[in-house]
Amino acid sequence: MLNARKFSSIQLFTRIAISVSILIFISVPLSFSGEILDDFDDGDTEGWERSPQNEDSKSFWGIEKGNAFVTFDPKGLVWSEAISQFNFTGEGLKVGDPSKWTDYDVEVDLRHKEIANFPGGVRGRVDLETGSHYVVWLYPGSAKMNLFSNPGWDINTGLQNHGEAPYKPEVDKWHTVKLSFSGTTIKVFYDGKMMIEAKDNQYKSGTVALGNQDKIVDYDNVRITGPDIPNFNASAVEPQDKLTITWGQIKSSF
Ligand SMILES: [Ca+2]
Numbered sequence: 001m002l003n004a005r006k007f008s009s010i011q012l013f014t015r016i017a018i019s020v021s022i023l024i025f026i027s028v029p030l031s032f033s034g035e036i037l038d039d040f041d042d043g044d045t046e047g048w049e050r051s052p053q054n055e056d057s058k059s060f061w062g063i064e065k066g067n068a069f070v071t072f073d074p075k076g077l078v079w080s081e082a083i084s085q086f087n088f089t090g091e092g093l094k095v096g097d098p099s100k101w102t103d104y105d106v107e108v109d110l111r112h113k114e115i116a117n118f119p120g121g122v123r124g125r126v127d128l129e130t131g132s133h134y135v136v137w138l139y140p141g142s143a144k145m146n147l148f149s150n151p152g153w154d155i156n157t158g159l160q161n162h163g164e165a166p167y168k169p170e171v172d173k174w175h176t177v178k179l180s181f182s183g184t185t186i187k188v189f190y191d192g193k194m195m196i197e198a199k200d201n202q203y204k205s206g207t208v209a210l211g212n213q214d215k216i217v218d219y220d221n222v223r224i225t226g227p228d229i230p231n232f233n234a235s236a237v238e239p240q241d242k243l244t245i246t247w248g249q250i251k252s253s254f
């Protein structure tokens, strides 16, 4: 009897140990949260592309004169020709499928070049097929920001206002703008302070984009974090693949 009782105690202990291990195993993936960072310090915009709206206009989107940030310059075009977005497609990068991203934060550093409407803002849950999205749109000339949703690339196809907040615009100073998505809750932060909170269930997933209308603006340090997001640095200067190719070329030259 003593042996049998001892055995069952060991069995019980083993079962508890296995159960605890399974619980740990299950809970680890649930708490996983990754970060994609693009600080553009490698001097390229790989993984980004202009949206179909005004794709061929002369407005400039990209890294200018070796600067390590993204600039939008409408070059004096009227707003309807200048308006443009820079979408993160992740093409060529190991970031999974951005169209499946649901709950995440996207934080971007933004710098105004003048106190005038309309420099643009940050988009999230962007559907790369239809262009539907949420966006925080900044109005430096009116010292306010708005959270909008829109069913397409063109902002005149059904823009809906989900909230408005005042802010103090500044020229030539970097500030952070963040959009946060959790289920049907959408929040807007400016320099870490919550400005707008709204509920909406129209758009459930999609990538991020930098948006503009017709004023020069700079963007830097795009950080996307969340449970669907893998860890990836889009500005790693010498990715492993490039090293392998270079090494192969050196070897074959002997
Ligand atoms: Ca940078």
Ligand SMILES: [Ca+2]
Pocket (backbone or CB within 6 Å): 040, 042, 043, 044, 045, 046, 234, 235, 236
């Ligand atoms: Ca890059």
